[in-house]
Amino acid sequence: xxxxxxxxxxxxxxxxxxxxxxxxxxxxxxxxxxxxxxxxxxxxxxxxxxxxxxxxxxxxxxxxxxxxxxxxxxxxxxxxxxxxxxxxxxxxxxxxxxxxxxxxxxxxxxxxxxxxxxxxxxxxxxxxxxxxxxxxxxxxxxx
Numbered sequence: 001x002x003x004x005x006x007x008x009x010x011x012x013x014x015x016x017x018x019x020x021x022x023x024x025x026x027x028x029x030x031x032x033x034x035x036x037x038x039x040x041x042x043x044x045x046x047x048x049x050x051x052x053x054x055x056x057x058x059x060x061x062x063x064x065x066x067x068x069x070x071x072x073x074x075x076x077x078x079x080x081x082x083x084x085x086x087x088x089x090x091x092x093x094x095x096x097x098x099x100x101x102x103x104x105x106x107x108x109x110x111x112x113x114x115x116x117x118x119x120x121x122x123x124x125x126x127x128x129x130x131x132x133x134x135x136x137x138x139x140x141x142x143x
Contacts, residue, residue: 001129001133001135001137001139003139003141006127006129006139006141007127007129007141009078009129009131009133010045010071010080010127010129010141011041011045013071013072013073013078013080014041014045014047014071014080014082015041016073017071017072017073018037018074019035019036019037020035020036020039020069020070020071020072021033021034021035021036021069021070022034022036022049022057022067022068022069022120023067023068023069023070024057024060024061024064024067024086025060025064025066025067026056026060027060027063032056032057032060034057036049037104038050038098038101038102038104038105039098039101039102040097040098040101040102044123044124044143045082045124045127045143046121046122046123046124047069047082047121047122047124048089048094048097048098048119048120048121048122049098049119049120049122050098050099050102050105050108050109050117050118050119051118051119051120052108052116052117052118053088053115053116053117053118054116055118057120058088058118058120061086061087061088061120062088065085065086065087066083066084066085067083067084067085067086067122068081068082068083068084069081069082069122069124073131077131077132078129078130078131078132078133079129079130079131080127080128080129081127081128082122082124082126082127082128083124083125083126083127083128084122084123084124084125084126084143085122085123085125086120086121086122086123087120087121087123088118088119088120088121089118089119089120089121092112092113094119094121095112095113095117095119096112098112098119099111099112099117100112105117124143125142125143126140126141126142126143127140127141127143128140128141129141
């Protein structure tokens, strides 16, 4: 599998994963990982995620924006890791797009204009793909 094929497959995995892992860095430089379910994937593998504005992950991102996302396939035969920078998105238009993309949002927020609703915007800088299709070789791609 070449890098172009790996990038295409990675996008398929990112778009089809039910859940993924978001890892941030805390105040003591320790990784903090949590499972995330809802997201919106935009061009260039930019990922938007819902969260509470006062969550620990928001505080951590504001201090240290380097984060990593991990997307496994259901059978764990392939894994995509995206590494990059995250920011907190304030745009009401973006909040609305993310809200509309994720039907389960209403379990947590009253609407896209709920003041508790925050959106994390993640821009990847690199992608790592590992999977059976690549003979379990690690394919790293700068984005």
